[in-house]
Amino acid sequence: MEQYAKILTIAMPIFLLTVLGEKLYGWLRFRHHFKNMDMISSLSSGFTNSLKDALGLGISIITYAWMVEHWAMFEIKSTFWVWLIAFIALDFAGYLGHLLNHKINVLWNRHLIHHSSEEFNLACALRQSISGIVNLFTIFLIPAAIVGVPAVVIAVLAPIHLFAQFWYHTVYIGRMGFWEKFLVTPSHHRVHHAINPIYLDKNHGQILIIWDKLFGTFQEELPEVPPCTASPARSVPGIPSKSTGGICGYCCRMLGVPITGMIRPGFGSCRQVGDPPMWWRGTLSERSRMSTTLKNMPLLLRPGSLPGPGRNLPLPSF
Structure with a gap:
Protein backbone atom coordinates (compact mmCIF):
# COMPACT_ATOMS: atom_id res chain seq x y z
CA MET A 1 0.00 0.00 0.00
CA GLU A 2 2.95 2.30 0.63
CA GLN A 3 4.18 1.71 -2.92
CA TYR A 4 0.72 2.55 -4.26
CA ALA A 5 0.58 5.80 -2.30
CA LYS A 6 4.00 6.86 -3.61
CA ILE A 7 3.03 6.21 -7.22
CA LEU A 8 -0.31 7.93 -6.66
CA THR A 9 1.33 11.18 -5.51
CA ILE A 10 3.20 11.30 -8.82
CA ALA A 11 0.33 10.20 -11.06
CA MET A 12 -2.54 12.36 -9.79
CA PRO A 13 -1.04 15.78 -10.72
CA ILE A 14 -0.19 14.40 -14.17
CA PHE A 15 -3.75 13.14 -14.59
CA LEU A 16 -5.20 16.50 -13.61
CA LEU A 17 -2.97 18.41 -16.02
CA THR A 18 -3.77 16.11 -18.93
CA VAL A 19 -7.52 16.30 -18.22
CA LEU A 20 -7.37 20.08 -18.33
CA GLY A 21 -5.10 19.96 -21.37
CA GLU A 22 -7.56 17.76 -23.25
CA LYS A 23 -10.40 20.13 -22.41
CA LEU A 24 -8.39 23.12 -23.65
CA TYR A 25 -7.33 21.30 -26.83
CA GLY A 26 -10.91 20.29 -27.62
CA TRP A 27 -12.11 23.86 -27.24
CA LEU A 28 -9.30 25.54 -29.16
CA ARG A 29 -9.25 23.17 -32.13
CA PHE A 30 -12.79 21.83 -32.40
CA ARG A 31 -14.85 24.18 -30.22
CA HIS A 32 -16.03 21.17 -28.25
CA HIS A 33 -17.79 21.93 -24.98
CA PHE A 34 -17.35 19.56 -22.08
CA LYS A 35 -19.73 19.67 -19.16
CA ASN A 36 -17.83 21.11 -16.23
CA MET A 37 -19.98 19.41 -13.60
CA ASP A 38 -19.57 16.05 -15.31
CA MET A 39 -15.79 16.54 -15.27
CA ILE A 40 -15.85 17.57 -11.61
CA SER A 41 -17.94 14.50 -10.78
CA SER A 42 -15.40 12.26 -12.52
CA LEU A 43 -12.45 13.90 -10.79
CA SER A 44 -14.07 13.77 -7.35
CA SER A 45 -14.98 10.09 -7.67
CA GLY A 46 -11.45 9.36 -8.83
CA PHE A 47 -10.01 11.22 -5.85
CA THR A 48 -12.19 9.46 -3.28
CA ASN A 49 -11.49 6.05 -4.82
CA SER A 50 -7.73 6.70 -4.86
CA LEU A 51 -7.85 7.92 -1.26
CA LYS A 52 -9.66 4.75 -0.23
CA ASP A 53 -7.00 2.61 -1.93
CA ALA A 54 -4.09 4.62 -0.51
CA LEU A 55 -5.49 4.22 3.01
CA GLY A 56 -5.94 0.50 2.51
CA LEU A 57 -9.68 0.59 3.12
CA GLY A 58 -10.51 -2.74 1.56
CA ILE A 59 -10.85 -6.44 2.19
CA SER A 60 -9.25 -9.23 0.17
CA ILE A 61 -10.85 -12.66 0.29
CA ILE A 62 -7.37 -14.01 -0.38
CA THR A 63 -4.16 -12.01 -0.74
CA TYR A 64 -1.53 -12.47 -3.39
CA ALA A 65 1.22 -12.65 -0.76
CA TRP A 66 -0.58 -15.58 0.89
CA MET A 67 -0.94 -17.40 -2.43
CA VAL A 68 2.77 -17.01 -3.22
CA GLU A 69 3.76 -18.21 0.24
CA HIS A 70 1.57 -21.33 0.13
CA TRP A 71 1.22 -22.22 -3.55
CA ALA A 72 4.47 -21.20 -5.27
CA MET A 73 6.13 -24.13 -6.98
CA PHE A 74 9.22 -22.18 -8.07
CA GLU A 75 11.32 -19.33 -6.75
CA ILE A 76 12.12 -16.72 -9.38
CA LYS A 77 14.40 -13.73 -8.87
CA SER A 78 13.33 -10.28 -10.02
CA THR A 79 14.55 -10.47 -13.59
CA PHE A 80 13.02 -9.17 -16.82
CA TRP A 81 11.06 -12.40 -17.20
CA VAL A 82 9.51 -12.04 -13.77
CA TRP A 83 8.21 -8.58 -14.65
CA LEU A 84 6.95 -9.81 -18.03
CA ILE A 85 5.12 -12.77 -16.48
CA ALA A 86 3.67 -10.48 -13.82
CA PHE A 87 2.42 -8.03 -16.46
CA ILE A 88 0.76 -10.75 -18.54
CA ALA A 89 -0.83 -12.28 -15.44
CA LEU A 90 -2.13 -8.90 -14.25
CA ASP A 91 -3.53 -8.04 -17.66
CA PHE A 92 -5.29 -11.37 -18.07
CA ALA A 93 -6.71 -11.13 -14.55
CA GLY A 94 -7.88 -7.61 -15.37
CA TYR A 95 -9.61 -8.86 -18.51
CA LEU A 96 -11.44 -11.61 -16.63
CA GLY A 97 -12.52 -9.26 -13.85
CA HIS A 98 -13.72 -6.64 -16.32
CA LEU A 99 -15.67 -9.26 -18.25
CA LEU A 100 -17.42 -10.44 -15.08
CA ASN A 101 -18.19 -6.84 -14.13
CA HIS A 102 -20.22 -6.63 -17.33
CA LYS A 103 -21.89 -10.02 -16.92
CA ILE A 104 -23.00 -10.18 -13.29
CA ASN A 105 -25.37 -7.51 -12.03
CA VAL A 106 -24.06 -7.25 -8.49
CA LEU A 107 -20.62 -6.53 -9.97
CA TRP A 108 -22.06 -4.28 -12.66
CA ASN A 109 -23.69 -2.26 -9.89
CA ARG A 110 -20.18 -1.23 -8.83
CA HIS A 111 -18.63 -0.91 -12.27
CA LEU A 112 -21.43 1.13 -13.84
CA ILE A 113 -20.08 4.23 -12.10
CA HIS A 114 -17.26 4.23 -14.65
CA HIS A 115 -19.82 4.04 -17.47
CA SER A 116 -22.13 6.72 -16.07
CA SER A 117 -20.37 9.79 -17.47
CA GLU A 118 -22.12 11.82 -20.14
CA GLU A 119 -18.73 12.37 -21.77
CA PHE A 120 -15.99 10.14 -23.09
CA ASN A 121 -12.80 11.91 -22.13
CA LEU A 122 -9.77 11.57 -19.89
CA ALA A 123 -11.76 12.67 -16.83
CA CYS A 124 -14.08 9.72 -17.44
CA ALA A 125 -11.11 7.40 -16.92
CA LEU A 126 -10.86 8.58 -13.32
CA ARG A 127 -14.54 7.98 -12.59
CA GLN A 128 -14.31 4.90 -10.39
CA SER A 129 -16.58 3.60 -7.66
CA ILE A 130 -15.60 3.86 -4.01
CA SER A 131 -17.76 0.80 -3.29
CA GLY A 132 -15.11 -1.69 -4.36
CA ILE A 133 -14.28 -2.55 -0.76
CA VAL A 134 -14.05 -6.30 -1.27
CA ASN A 135 -11.37 -7.49 -3.68
CA LEU A 136 -12.69 -10.59 -5.41
CA PHE A 137 -10.35 -10.99 -8.35
CA THR A 138 -6.96 -11.63 -6.71
CA ILE A 139 -7.70 -15.30 -7.27
CA PHE A 140 -7.12 -14.76 -11.00
CA LEU A 141 -3.43 -14.18 -10.21
CA ILE A 142 -2.96 -17.85 -9.28
CA PRO A 143 -0.73 -18.53 -12.35
CA ALA A 144 1.70 -15.80 -11.25
CA ALA A 145 1.69 -17.13 -7.69
CA ILE A 146 2.38 -20.72 -8.81
CA VAL A 147 5.48 -19.71 -10.80
CA GLY A 148 6.67 -17.67 -7.82
CA VAL A 149 6.37 -14.05 -8.97
CA PRO A 150 7.25 -12.09 -5.80
CA ALA A 151 4.48 -10.13 -4.12
CA VAL A 152 6.57 -6.96 -4.25
CA VAL A 153 6.63 -7.16 -8.06
CA ILE A 154 2.83 -7.32 -8.19
CA ALA A 155 2.59 -4.49 -5.63
CA VAL A 156 4.73 -2.21 -7.82
CA LEU A 157 3.32 -3.25 -11.18
CA ALA A 158 -0.40 -3.24 -10.30
CA PRO A 159 -0.81 0.55 -9.89
CA ILE A 160 1.33 1.20 -12.97
CA HIS A 161 -0.86 -1.21 -14.93
CA LEU A 162 -3.95 0.58 -13.65
CA PHE A 163 -2.71 4.07 -14.46
CA ALA A 164 -1.63 2.96 -17.95
CA GLN A 165 -5.34 2.57 -18.77
CA PHE A 166 -5.88 6.32 -18.46
CA TRP A 167 -4.70 7.62 -21.83
CA TYR A 168 -7.12 5.82 -24.15
CA HIS A 169 -10.27 7.48 -22.78
CA THR A 170 -10.39 10.16 -25.50
CA VAL A 171 -12.04 11.01 -28.82
CA TYR A 172 -9.01 12.98 -30.01
CA ILE A 173 -6.81 10.05 -31.01
CA GLY A 174 -7.87 8.20 -34.16
CA ARG A 175 -7.01 4.72 -35.36
CA MET A 176 -3.46 3.61 -34.60
CA GLY A 177 -2.78 1.06 -37.31
CA PHE A 178 -0.30 -1.67 -36.36
CA TRP A 179 -0.61 -1.02 -32.60
CA GLU A 180 -4.29 -1.96 -32.66
CA LYS A 181 -3.36 -5.57 -33.37
CA PHE A 182 -2.25 -6.18 -29.79
CA LEU A 183 -2.79 -3.03 -27.65
CA VAL A 184 -5.97 -1.44 -26.35
CA THR A 185 -6.26 1.91 -28.13
CA PRO A 186 -8.70 4.84 -27.90
CA SER A 187 -10.58 3.36 -30.86
CA HIS A 188 -11.03 0.03 -29.06
CA HIS A 189 -12.16 1.69 -25.86
CA ARG A 190 -14.62 4.04 -27.57
CA VAL A 191 -16.30 0.84 -28.71
CA HIS A 192 -16.35 -0.44 -25.13
CA HIS A 193 -18.13 2.68 -23.84
CA ALA A 194 -20.55 2.99 -26.76
CA ILE A 195 -24.29 2.28 -26.56
CA ASN A 196 -24.65 1.10 -30.15
CA PRO A 197 -26.07 -2.47 -30.10
CA ILE A 198 -23.16 -3.84 -32.14
CA TYR A 199 -20.69 -2.47 -29.58
CA LEU A 200 -22.34 -3.63 -26.35
CA ASP A 201 -20.07 -5.53 -23.95
CA LYS A 202 -17.07 -5.62 -26.26
CA ASN A 203 -13.34 -4.94 -25.79
CA HIS A 204 -12.81 -5.67 -22.10
CA GLY A 205 -9.02 -5.72 -22.38
CA GLN A 206 -7.03 -3.32 -20.23
CA ILE A 207 -3.62 -3.05 -21.90
CA LEU A 208 -3.57 -5.99 -24.33
CA PHE A 218 -13.50 -8.06 -29.72
CA GLN A 219 -15.21 -5.53 -31.95
CA GLU A 220 -13.39 -2.97 -34.03
CA GLU A 221 -14.64 0.58 -34.46
CA LEU A 222 -16.64 0.73 -37.68
CA PRO A 223 -16.48 3.90 -39.83
CA GLU A 224 -20.17 3.53 -40.72
CA VAL A 225 -21.20 3.17 -37.05
CA PRO A 226 -19.59 5.98 -35.02
CA PRO A 227 -19.62 5.12 -31.29
CA CYS A 228 -22.44 6.90 -29.48
CA THR A 229 -21.75 7.54 -25.80
CA ALA A 230 -24.82 9.62 -24.94
CA SER A 231 -25.91 9.69 -21.33
CA PRO A 232 -28.22 6.92 -20.05
CA ALA A 233 -31.65 7.38 -18.56
CA ARG A 234 -34.60 5.04 -18.14
CA SER A 235 -35.12 1.76 -19.86
CA VAL A 236 -37.17 1.90 -23.06
CA PRO A 237 -38.89 -1.24 -24.41
CA GLY A 238 -36.73 -2.88 -27.05
CA ILE A 239 -33.63 -0.84 -26.25
CA PRO A 240 -30.78 -2.65 -24.48
CA SER A 241 -30.89 -1.89 -20.77
CA LYS A 242 -27.45 -1.09 -19.45
CA SER A 243 -25.99 2.03 -17.90
CA THR A 244 -24.49 2.95 -21.25
CA GLY A 245 -26.59 0.38 -23.06
CA GLY A 246 -29.82 2.21 -22.44
CA ILE A 247 -30.54 5.44 -24.19
CA CYS A 248 -30.74 9.00 -22.93
CA GLY A 249 -34.02 10.83 -22.55
CA TYR A 250 -32.73 13.46 -24.94
CA CYS A 251 -32.23 10.82 -27.65
CA CYS A 252 -35.70 9.41 -26.96
CA ARG A 253 -37.25 12.81 -27.53
CA MET A 254 -35.38 13.13 -30.82
CA LEU A 255 -36.80 9.78 -31.94
CA GLY A 256 -40.26 10.56 -30.61
CA VAL A 257 -40.07 7.61 -28.23
CA PRO A 258 -41.89 8.09 -24.90
CA ILE A 259 -39.90 7.18 -21.81
CA THR A 260 -42.36 4.62 -20.50
CA GLY A 261 -40.12 1.59 -19.96
CA MET A 262 -41.04 -0.61 -17.05
CA ILE A 263 -38.37 -0.36 -14.38
CA ARG A 264 -38.02 -2.66 -11.44
CA PRO A 265 -35.31 -2.78 -8.79
CA GLY A 266 -32.25 -4.86 -9.49
CA PHE A 267 -28.58 -5.04 -8.69
CA GLY A 268 -27.48 -2.33 -11.08
CA SER A 269 -28.92 -1.18 -14.36
CA CYS A 270 -32.55 -0.47 -15.17
CA ARG A 271 -34.35 -3.66 -16.06
CA GLN A 272 -37.26 -4.65 -18.25
CA VAL A 273 -39.90 -7.33 -18.00
CA GLY A 274 -38.48 -10.45 -19.65
CA ASP A 275 -34.87 -9.66 -18.78
CA PRO A 276 -32.59 -12.48 -17.59
CA PRO A 277 -32.37 -13.15 -13.81
CA MET A 278 -31.18 -10.14 -11.84
CA TRP A 279 -27.83 -11.63 -10.89
CA TRP A 280 -26.96 -12.30 -14.54
CA ARG A 281 -26.84 -9.54 -17.12
CA GLY A 282 -27.53 -11.99 -19.92
CA THR A 283 -25.97 -12.74 -23.27
CA LEU A 284 -25.49 -10.13 -25.95
CA SER A 285 -28.44 -11.45 -27.91
CA GLU A 286 -30.67 -11.37 -24.83
CA ARG A 287 -29.81 -7.73 -24.20
CA SER A 288 -29.87 -6.59 -27.81
CA ARG A 289 -33.60 -7.05 -28.47
CA MET A 290 -34.63 -4.23 -30.72
CA SER A 291 -38.15 -3.10 -31.55
CA THR A 292 -39.46 -0.94 -34.33
CA THR A 293 -38.67 2.10 -32.19
CA LEU A 294 -35.05 1.70 -33.29
CA LYS A 295 -35.71 1.87 -37.02
CA ASN A 296 -34.47 5.43 -36.98
CA MET A 297 -31.35 4.58 -34.99
CA PRO A 298 -28.94 5.46 -37.85
CA LEU A 299 -30.02 9.07 -37.38
CA LEU A 300 -28.78 8.83 -33.81
CA LEU A 301 -25.45 7.43 -34.79
CA ARG A 302 -24.37 10.05 -37.29
CA PRO A 303 -21.57 12.25 -35.94
CA GLY A 304 -22.93 15.55 -34.71
CA SER A 305 -26.55 14.34 -34.84
CA LEU A 306 -27.05 15.14 -31.15
CA PRO A 307 -26.83 18.93 -30.97
CA GLY A 308 -25.85 19.20 -27.33
CA PRO A 309 -22.52 19.82 -25.64
CA GLY A 310 -20.56 16.66 -25.15
CA ARG A 311 -23.05 14.30 -26.82
CA ASN A 312 -21.84 12.06 -29.61
CA LEU A 313 -18.89 14.28 -30.45
CA PRO A 314 -17.74 13.81 -34.05
CA LEU A 315 -14.35 12.18 -34.28
CA PRO A 316 -11.73 14.68 -35.45
CA SER A 317 -10.19 14.14 -38.85
CA PHE A 318 -6.45 13.43 -38.77
Whole structure:
Protein backbone atom coordinates (compact mmCIF):
# COMPACT_ATOMS: atom_id res chain seq x y z
CA MET A 1 0.00 0.00 0.00
CA GLU A 2 2.95 2.30 0.63
CA GLN A 3 4.18 1.71 -2.92
CA TYR A 4 0.72 2.55 -4.26
CA ALA A 5 0.58 5.80 -2.30
CA LYS A 6 4.00 6.86 -3.61
CA ILE A 7 3.03 6.21 -7.22
CA LEU A 8 -0.31 7.93 -6.66
CA THR A 9 1.33 11.18 -5.51
CA ILE A 10 3.20 11.30 -8.82
CA ALA A 11 0.33 10.20 -11.06
CA MET A 12 -2.54 12.36 -9.79
CA PRO A 13 -1.04 15.78 -10.72
CA ILE A 14 -0.19 14.40 -14.17
CA PHE A 15 -3.75 13.14 -14.59
CA LEU A 16 -5.20 16.50 -13.61
CA LEU A 17 -2.97 18.41 -16.02
CA THR A 18 -3.77 16.11 -18.93
CA VAL A 19 -7.52 16.30 -18.22
CA LEU A 20 -7.37 20.08 -18.33
CA GLY A 21 -5.10 19.96 -21.37
CA GLU A 22 -7.56 17.76 -23.25
CA LYS A 23 -10.40 20.13 -22.41
CA LEU A 24 -8.39 23.12 -23.65
CA TYR A 25 -7.33 21.30 -26.83
CA GLY A 26 -10.91 20.29 -27.62
CA TRP A 27 -12.11 23.86 -27.24
CA LEU A 28 -9.30 25.54 -29.16
CA ARG A 29 -9.25 23.17 -32.13
CA PHE A 30 -12.79 21.83 -32.40
CA ARG A 31 -14.85 24.18 -30.22
CA HIS A 32 -16.03 21.17 -28.25
CA HIS A 33 -17.79 21.93 -24.98
CA PHE A 34 -17.35 19.56 -22.08
CA LYS A 35 -19.73 19.67 -19.16
CA ASN A 36 -17.83 21.11 -16.23
CA MET A 37 -19.98 19.41 -13.60
CA ASP A 38 -19.57 16.05 -15.31
CA MET A 39 -15.79 16.54 -15.27
CA ILE A 40 -15.85 17.57 -11.61
CA SER A 41 -17.94 14.50 -10.78
CA SER A 42 -15.40 12.26 -12.52
CA LEU A 43 -12.45 13.90 -10.79
CA SER A 44 -14.07 13.77 -7.35
CA SER A 45 -14.98 10.09 -7.67
CA GLY A 46 -11.45 9.36 -8.83
CA PHE A 47 -10.01 11.22 -5.85
CA THR A 48 -12.19 9.46 -3.28
CA ASN A 49 -11.49 6.05 -4.82
CA SER A 50 -7.73 6.70 -4.86
CA LEU A 51 -7.85 7.92 -1.26
CA LYS A 52 -9.66 4.75 -0.23
CA ASP A 53 -7.00 2.61 -1.93
CA ALA A 54 -4.09 4.62 -0.51
CA LEU A 55 -5.49 4.22 3.01
CA GLY A 56 -5.94 0.50 2.51
CA LEU A 57 -9.68 0.59 3.12
CA GLY A 58 -10.51 -2.74 1.56
CA ILE A 59 -10.85 -6.44 2.19
CA SER A 60 -9.25 -9.23 0.17
CA ILE A 61 -10.85 -12.66 0.29
CA ILE A 62 -7.37 -14.01 -0.38
CA THR A 63 -4.16 -12.01 -0.74
CA TYR A 64 -1.53 -12.47 -3.39
CA ALA A 65 1.22 -12.65 -0.76
CA TRP A 66 -0.58 -15.58 0.89
CA MET A 67 -0.94 -17.40 -2.43
CA VAL A 68 2.77 -17.01 -3.22
CA GLU A 69 3.76 -18.21 0.24
CA HIS A 70 1.57 -21.33 0.13
CA TRP A 71 1.22 -22.22 -3.55
CA ALA A 72 4.47 -21.20 -5.27
CA MET A 73 6.13 -24.13 -6.98
CA PHE A 74 9.22 -22.18 -8.07
CA GLU A 75 11.32 -19.33 -6.75
CA ILE A 76 12.12 -16.72 -9.38
CA LYS A 77 14.40 -13.73 -8.87
CA SER A 78 13.33 -10.28 -10.02
CA THR A 79 14.55 -10.47 -13.59
CA PHE A 80 13.02 -9.17 -16.82
CA TRP A 81 11.06 -12.40 -17.20
CA VAL A 82 9.51 -12.04 -13.77
CA TRP A 83 8.21 -8.58 -14.65
CA LEU A 84 6.95 -9.81 -18.03
CA ILE A 85 5.12 -12.77 -16.48
CA ALA A 86 3.67 -10.48 -13.82
CA PHE A 87 2.42 -8.03 -16.46
CA ILE A 88 0.76 -10.75 -18.54
CA ALA A 89 -0.83 -12.28 -15.44
CA LEU A 90 -2.13 -8.90 -14.25
CA ASP A 91 -3.53 -8.04 -17.66
CA PHE A 92 -5.29 -11.37 -18.07
CA ALA A 93 -6.71 -11.13 -14.55
CA GLY A 94 -7.88 -7.61 -15.37
CA TYR A 95 -9.61 -8.86 -18.51
CA LEU A 96 -11.44 -11.61 -16.63
CA GLY A 97 -12.52 -9.26 -13.85
CA HIS A 98 -13.72 -6.64 -16.32
CA LEU A 99 -15.67 -9.26 -18.25
CA LEU A 100 -17.42 -10.44 -15.08
CA ASN A 101 -18.19 -6.84 -14.13
CA HIS A 102 -20.22 -6.63 -17.33
CA LYS A 103 -21.89 -10.02 -16.92
CA ILE A 104 -23.00 -10.18 -13.29
CA ASN A 105 -25.37 -7.51 -12.03
CA VAL A 106 -24.06 -7.25 -8.49
CA LEU A 107 -20.62 -6.53 -9.97
CA TRP A 108 -22.06 -4.28 -12.66
CA ASN A 109 -23.69 -2.26 -9.89
CA ARG A 110 -20.18 -1.23 -8.83
CA HIS A 111 -18.63 -0.91 -12.27
CA LEU A 112 -21.43 1.13 -13.84
CA ILE A 113 -20.08 4.23 -12.10
CA HIS A 114 -17.26 4.23 -14.65
CA HIS A 115 -19.82 4.04 -17.47
CA SER A 116 -22.13 6.72 -16.07
CA SER A 117 -20.37 9.79 -17.47
CA GLU A 118 -22.12 11.82 -20.14
CA GLU A 119 -18.73 12.37 -21.77
CA PHE A 120 -15.99 10.14 -23.09
CA ASN A 121 -12.80 11.91 -22.13
CA LEU A 122 -9.77 11.57 -19.89
CA ALA A 123 -11.76 12.67 -16.83
CA CYS A 124 -14.08 9.72 -17.44
CA ALA A 125 -11.11 7.40 -16.92
CA LEU A 126 -10.86 8.58 -13.32
CA ARG A 127 -14.54 7.98 -12.59
CA GLN A 128 -14.31 4.90 -10.39
CA SER A 129 -16.58 3.60 -7.66
CA ILE A 130 -15.60 3.86 -4.01
CA SER A 131 -17.76 0.80 -3.29
CA GLY A 132 -15.11 -1.69 -4.36
CA ILE A 133 -14.28 -2.55 -0.76
CA VAL A 134 -14.05 -6.30 -1.27
CA ASN A 135 -11.37 -7.49 -3.68
CA LEU A 136 -12.69 -10.59 -5.41
CA PHE A 137 -10.35 -10.99 -8.35
CA THR A 138 -6.96 -11.63 -6.71
CA ILE A 139 -7.70 -15.30 -7.27
CA PHE A 140 -7.12 -14.76 -11.00
CA LEU A 141 -3.43 -14.18 -10.21
CA ILE A 142 -2.96 -17.85 -9.28
CA PRO A 143 -0.73 -18.53 -12.35
CA ALA A 144 1.70 -15.80 -11.25
CA ALA A 145 1.69 -17.13 -7.69
CA ILE A 146 2.38 -20.72 -8.81
CA VAL A 147 5.48 -19.71 -10.80
CA GLY A 148 6.67 -17.67 -7.82
CA VAL A 149 6.37 -14.05 -8.97
CA PRO A 150 7.25 -12.09 -5.80
CA ALA A 151 4.48 -10.13 -4.12
CA VAL A 152 6.57 -6.96 -4.25
CA VAL A 153 6.63 -7.16 -8.06
CA ILE A 154 2.83 -7.32 -8.19
CA ALA A 155 2.59 -4.49 -5.63
CA VAL A 156 4.73 -2.21 -7.82
CA LEU A 157 3.32 -3.25 -11.18
CA ALA A 158 -0.40 -3.24 -10.30
CA PRO A 159 -0.81 0.55 -9.89
CA ILE A 160 1.33 1.20 -12.97
CA HIS A 161 -0.86 -1.21 -14.93
CA LEU A 162 -3.95 0.58 -13.65
CA PHE A 163 -2.71 4.07 -14.46
CA ALA A 164 -1.63 2.96 -17.95
CA GLN A 165 -5.34 2.57 -18.77
CA PHE A 166 -5.88 6.32 -18.46
CA TRP A 167 -4.70 7.62 -21.83
CA TYR A 168 -7.12 5.82 -24.15
CA HIS A 169 -10.27 7.48 -22.78
CA THR A 170 -10.39 10.16 -25.50
CA VAL A 171 -12.04 11.01 -28.82
CA TYR A 172 -9.01 12.98 -30.01
CA ILE A 173 -6.81 10.05 -31.01
CA GLY A 174 -7.87 8.20 -34.16
CA ARG A 175 -7.01 4.72 -35.36
CA MET A 176 -3.46 3.61 -34.60
CA GLY A 177 -2.78 1.06 -37.31
CA PHE A 178 -0.30 -1.67 -36.36
CA TRP A 179 -0.61 -1.02 -32.60
CA GLU A 180 -4.29 -1.96 -32.66
CA LYS A 181 -3.36 -5.57 -33.37
CA PHE A 182 -2.25 -6.18 -29.79
CA LEU A 183 -2.79 -3.03 -27.65
CA VAL A 184 -5.97 -1.44 -26.35
CA THR A 185 -6.26 1.91 -28.13
CA PRO A 186 -8.70 4.84 -27.90
CA SER A 187 -10.58 3.36 -30.86
CA HIS A 188 -11.03 0.03 -29.06
CA HIS A 189 -12.16 1.69 -25.86
CA ARG A 190 -14.62 4.04 -27.57
CA VAL A 191 -16.30 0.84 -28.71
CA HIS A 192 -16.35 -0.44 -25.13
CA HIS A 193 -18.13 2.68 -23.84
CA ALA A 194 -20.55 2.99 -26.76
CA ILE A 195 -24.29 2.28 -26.56
CA ASN A 196 -24.65 1.10 -30.15
CA PRO A 197 -26.07 -2.47 -30.10
CA ILE A 198 -23.16 -3.84 -32.14
CA TYR A 199 -20.69 -2.47 -29.58
CA LEU A 200 -22.34 -3.63 -26.35
CA ASP A 201 -20.07 -5.53 -23.95
CA LYS A 202 -17.07 -5.62 -26.26
CA ASN A 203 -13.34 -4.94 -25.79
CA HIS A 204 -12.81 -5.67 -22.10
CA GLY A 205 -9.02 -5.72 -22.38
CA GLN A 206 -7.03 -3.32 -20.23
CA ILE A 207 -3.62 -3.05 -21.90
CA LEU A 208 -3.57 -5.99 -24.33
CA ILE A 209 -6.47 -6.40 -26.75
CA ILE A 210 -5.38 -9.95 -27.59
CA TRP A 211 -7.58 -11.41 -24.84
CA ASP A 212 -10.71 -10.07 -26.54
CA LYS A 213 -9.53 -11.45 -29.87
CA LEU A 214 -8.84 -14.84 -28.33
CA PHE A 215 -12.13 -15.16 -26.43
CA GLY A 216 -14.56 -13.60 -28.92
CA THR A 217 -15.29 -10.29 -27.21
CA PHE A 218 -13.50 -8.06 -29.72
CA GLN A 219 -15.21 -5.53 -31.95
CA GLU A 220 -13.39 -2.97 -34.03
CA GLU A 221 -14.64 0.58 -34.46
CA LEU A 222 -16.64 0.73 -37.68
CA PRO A 223 -16.48 3.90 -39.83
CA GLU A 224 -20.17 3.53 -40.72
CA VAL A 225 -21.20 3.17 -37.05
CA PRO A 226 -19.59 5.98 -35.02
CA PRO A 227 -19.62 5.12 -31.29
CA CYS A 228 -22.44 6.90 -29.48
CA THR A 229 -21.75 7.54 -25.80
CA ALA A 230 -24.82 9.62 -24.94
CA SER A 231 -25.91 9.69 -21.33
CA PRO A 232 -28.22 6.92 -20.05
CA ALA A 233 -31.65 7.38 -18.56
CA ARG A 234 -34.60 5.04 -18.14
CA SER A 235 -35.12 1.76 -19.86
CA VAL A 236 -37.17 1.90 -23.06
CA PRO A 237 -38.89 -1.24 -24.41
CA GLY A 238 -36.73 -2.88 -27.05
CA ILE A 239 -33.63 -0.84 -26.25
CA PRO A 240 -30.78 -2.65 -24.48
CA SER A 241 -30.89 -1.89 -20.77
CA LYS A 242 -27.45 -1.09 -19.45
CA SER A 243 -25.99 2.03 -17.90
CA THR A 244 -24.49 2.95 -21.25
CA GLY A 245 -26.59 0.38 -23.06
CA GLY A 246 -29.82 2.21 -22.44
CA ILE A 247 -30.54 5.44 -24.19
CA CYS A 248 -30.74 9.00 -22.93
CA GLY A 249 -34.02 10.83 -22.55
CA TYR A 250 -32.73 13.46 -24.94
CA CYS A 251 -32.23 10.82 -27.65
CA CYS A 252 -35.70 9.41 -26.96
CA ARG A 253 -37.25 12.81 -27.53
CA MET A 254 -35.38 13.13 -30.82
CA LEU A 255 -36.80 9.78 -31.94
CA GLY A 256 -40.26 10.56 -30.61
CA VAL A 257 -40.07 7.61 -28.23
CA PRO A 258 -41.89 8.09 -24.90
CA ILE A 259 -39.90 7.18 -21.81
CA THR A 260 -42.36 4.62 -20.50
CA GLY A 261 -40.12 1.59 -19.96
CA MET A 262 -41.04 -0.61 -17.05
CA ILE A 263 -38.37 -0.36 -14.38
CA ARG A 264 -38.02 -2.66 -11.44
CA PRO A 265 -35.31 -2.78 -8.79
CA GLY A 266 -32.25 -4.86 -9.49
CA PHE A 267 -28.58 -5.04 -8.69
CA GLY A 268 -27.48 -2.33 -11.08
CA SER A 269 -28.92 -1.18 -14.36
CA CYS A 270 -32.55 -0.47 -15.17
CA ARG A 271 -34.35 -3.66 -16.06
CA GLN A 272 -37.26 -4.65 -18.25
CA VAL A 273 -39.90 -7.33 -18.00
CA GLY A 274 -38.48 -10.45 -19.65
CA ASP A 275 -34.87 -9.66 -18.78
CA PRO A 276 -32.59 -12.48 -17.59
CA PRO A 277 -32.37 -13.15 -13.81
CA MET A 278 -31.18 -10.14 -11.84
CA TRP A 279 -27.83 -11.63 -10.89
CA TRP A 280 -26.96 -12.30 -14.54
CA ARG A 281 -26.84 -9.54 -17.12
CA GLY A 282 -27.53 -11.99 -19.92
CA THR A 283 -25.97 -12.74 -23.27
CA LEU A 284 -25.49 -10.13 -25.95
CA SER A 285 -28.44 -11.45 -27.91
CA GLU A 286 -30.67 -11.37 -24.83
CA ARG A 287 -29.81 -7.73 -24.20
CA SER A 288 -29.87 -6.59 -27.81
CA ARG A 289 -33.60 -7.05 -28.47
CA MET A 290 -34.63 -4.23 -30.72
CA SER A 291 -38.15 -3.10 -31.55
CA THR A 292 -39.46 -0.94 -34.33
CA THR A 293 -38.67 2.10 -32.19
CA LEU A 294 -35.05 1.70 -33.29
CA LYS A 295 -35.71 1.87 -37.02
CA ASN A 296 -34.47 5.43 -36.98
CA MET A 297 -31.35 4.58 -34.99
CA PRO A 298 -28.94 5.46 -37.85
CA LEU A 299 -30.02 9.07 -37.38
CA LEU A 300 -28.78 8.83 -33.81
CA LEU A 301 -25.45 7.43 -34.79
CA ARG A 302 -24.37 10.05 -37.29
CA PRO A 303 -21.57 12.25 -35.94
CA GLY A 304 -22.93 15.55 -34.71
CA SER A 305 -26.55 14.34 -34.84
CA LEU A 306 -27.05 15.14 -31.15
CA PRO A 307 -26.83 18.93 -30.97
CA GLY A 308 -25.85 19.20 -27.33
CA PRO A 309 -22.52 19.82 -25.64
CA GLY A 310 -20.56 16.66 -25.15
CA ARG A 311 -23.05 14.30 -26.82
CA ASN A 312 -21.84 12.06 -29.61
CA LEU A 313 -18.89 14.28 -30.45
CA PRO A 314 -17.74 13.81 -34.05
CA LEU A 315 -14.35 12.18 -34.28
CA PRO A 316 -11.73 14.68 -35.45
CA SER A 317 -10.19 14.14 -38.85
CA PHE A 318 -6.45 13.43 -38.77
